[in-house]
Amino acid sequence: MALMITDDCINCDVCEPECPNQAISMGAEYYVIDPGKCTECVGHFGEPQCVQVCPVACIPVNPEHVETQESLWDKYRRLQAQAAG
Ligand code: SF4
Ligand code: SF4
Numbered sequence: 063m064a065l066m067i068t069d070d071c072i073n074c075d076v077c078e079p080e081c082p083n084q085a086i087s088m089g090a091e092y093y094v095i096d097p098g099k100c101t102e103c104v105g106h107f108g109e110p111q112c113v114q115v116c117p118v119a120c121i122p123v124n125p126e127h128v129e130t131q132e133s134l135w136d137k138y139r140r141l142q143a144q145a146a147g
Pocket of ligand 1: 080081082083084085086095099100101102103110111112113
């Protein structure tokens with residue numbers, strides 16, 4: 063599953079640089095996660111890095127983007143291929 067940031071976000075800026083997929087960016091009011099880029103950190107880390115660092119625990123799974131481990135690995139490989147150009 064991709065993760066999502068809720069409106070509990072306090073815009074502390076801590077999670078954005080931790081994301082290995084550059085999936086986190088500032089939205090209109092608070093930070094947002096691009097579900098097309100979030101692999102739940104699969105391929106990079108054992109645990110979602112944004113969740114580890116968020117001081118207010120406002121990053122649940124995105125119920126609109128339910129994915130299997132296999133599809134997360136597929137997304138990871140697709141992103142790696144894109145990054146390689
Ligand atoms: Fe980025 Fe990992 Fe958080 Fe997804 S779970 S937004 S890939 S840090
Ligand atoms: Fe918002 Fe949590 Fe990210 Fe801080 S770490 S910007 S509170 S989502």
